[in-house]
Amino acid sequence: MHIIHYNLTTTSKVGGVESFVWELAQQQVRLGHRVTIVGGNGSIKRPMHGLRVMTFPFIARERLAWGPLRRAYAWRKLAERLSLLPRAWPILKTADLVHIHKPYDLVVAPLLKRHGIPTVYHGHGEDFFRGDVQLMNSAAALLSCSSYNAQTLQQHYGRTATVVYNGVDLEHFRPLEPELRLRHAIAGDAKWLLVQPGRMMPWKGQRDAITALSLLDEQYHLAFLGDGETRQELADYAQSLGIADRIHLLGTIAHSELPRYLACADLVLGTSYTSETFGMALAEAQACGKAVVASSWRGYDDVVQAGSTGERFKAQDPADLARVIAQLCADDGYREQLAQAGRQRVQQLFPWSAIAERVEAVYQNIEHRT
Structure with missing residues (x-):
C-alpha cells in the first residue's frame, strides 16, 4: 500500500x-x-x-x-x-x-x-x-x-x-545514570531538581510551576526544557518572586539529548490546564524511569494514574502542586514505586x-x- x-x-x-x-x-x-x-x-x-x-x-x-x-x-x-x-x-x-x-x-x-x-x-x-x-x-x-x-x-x-x-521510542527514552556534571551545570548544588519539558505557551501552566516553586524552600530548583512565546514573561515573573536563581530556562533541547536531561531530574512536571490531549513529554519521562506529577486536566489521564503511575494535583493550584512535590521528595520509596509502574505501563501500551x-x-x- x-x-x-x-x-x-x-x-x-x-x-x-x-x-x-x-x-x-x-x-x-x-x-x-x-x-x-x-x-x-x-x-x-x-x-x-x-x-x-x-x-x-x-x-x-x-x-x-x-x-x-x-x-x-x-x-x-x-x-x-x-x-x-x-x-x-x-x-x-x-x-x-x-x-x-x-x-x-x-x-x-x-x-x-x-x-x-x-x-x-x-x-x-x-x-x-x-x-x-x-x-x-x-x-x-x-x-x-x-x-x-x-x-x-x-x-x-x-x-x-x-x-x-x-x-514512545523505548530505545531512545530509557533509564540512564544521571550525569553529575550536567546536573551541576543546570542547578548547582540544589538538593531537588524538578524538570518540566514542553513548549512555553500560556495554557501549559509553567507560571503555576514557578509559583509552586516559590512556596518551597531553596533546596528546590526548576528547569524548563523548551522555548516559546511566554519565555520572557516567565523569566520576569520568576524575577518578581525573587527566585530567578532557582529557575533555569534551558531553551529547546535536541531530541537526541532529552534522555540525558531527564536523567538529572528528581521529578518531572506536567502543568497544562487545557488543550493537552495526551502528555507525550510525561510518557517519555516515564520511559526514562522518572516519577511524574501531572495536573488534574483530563488530557493526562491515559498517561498518569494518581497513586499508580504518577501523582496528580489540582490544575491551576500552585499550592496543591507544591504539596505534592514536597510529599514525593520526602518519600524515596514511593517515588521509586511510581517511577517503576510508569515505565512498565509505557512499555506495555506505548x-x-x-x-x-x-x-x-x-x-x-x-x-x-x-
Whole structure:
C-alpha cells in the first residue's frame, strides 16, 4: 500500500504531532508499505531507508496576519494549509490512502474521495473551524490520540474515534545514570531538581510551576526544557518572586539529548490546564524511569494514574502542586514505586510497534469495507 502522511508542519516545525508522523511513517516502512511524507518547505529531516519525503512551498500563517485575518487565527491556519495543496495535489492522487493529522487538511477528504482514495483523520488536539464537521463526512476513518480526545471528537463530529495512543521510542527514552556534571551545570548544588519539558505557551501552566516553586524552600530548583512565546514573561515573573536563581530556562533541547536531561531530574512536571490531549513529554519521562506529577486536566489521564503511575494535583493550584512535590521528595520509596509502574505501563501500551499495529488494523478495516 502507498501511504501518504500529509502534514505541512512535519518538515517545518518540531512538536508532538510532527514526531508522531515521523515515527509512525518509519514503522510503516518496516511493515512493508511504500510511505511518503508530504510537508511544507523546511529543514526538519529524519532520513530513513525506504521513506520518501517531499516538500513544497507554502504561505506561513504569520504572513497572513493582516486585514480580516489578523485576529482569525484558525482561518489563518486553514489558509496556510490551503496554500500548500495545489502543489501537493498531484502527489496526493498517487496514494492508496492519505493519512492527515490536522483538521485543516480535511479539505482533501472530499477531493480524494472522488478519486476513490480514502482519507484517515488522526485527531491530536482540539482545533476546529466552521465547516469541518461537513468535511469529516468524507473521511474514511477517525483516529484519536487519547481517550479524552476521542470524547472531544465524538462530541464535535458525532463519530466514534478509534483510540491510537501516541508512541514512545523505548530505545531512545530509557533509564540512564544521571550525569553529575550536567546536573551541576543546570542547578548547582540544589538538593531537588524538578524538570518540566514542553513548549512555553500560556495554557501549559509553567507560571503555576514557578509559583509552586516559590512556596518551597531553596533546596528546590526548576528547569524548563523548551522555548516559546511566554519565555520572557516567565523569566520576569520568576524575577518578581525573587527566585530567578532557582529557575533555569534551558531553551529547546535536541531530541537526541532529552534522555540525558531527564536523567538529572528528581521529578518531572506536567502543568497544562487545557488543550493537552495526551502528555507525550510525561510518557517519555516515564520511559526514562522518572516519577511524574501531572495536573488534574483530563488530557493526562491515559498517561498518569494518581497513586499508580504518577501523582496528580489540582490544575491551576500552585499550592496543591507544591504539596505534592514536597510529599514525593520526602518519600524515596514511593517515588521509586511510581517511577517503576510508569515505565512498565509505557512499555506495555506505548511502543511504536504497537501503535503501528493499531493503525494497520484501521487501514485493513477500510480495505474490507471498500
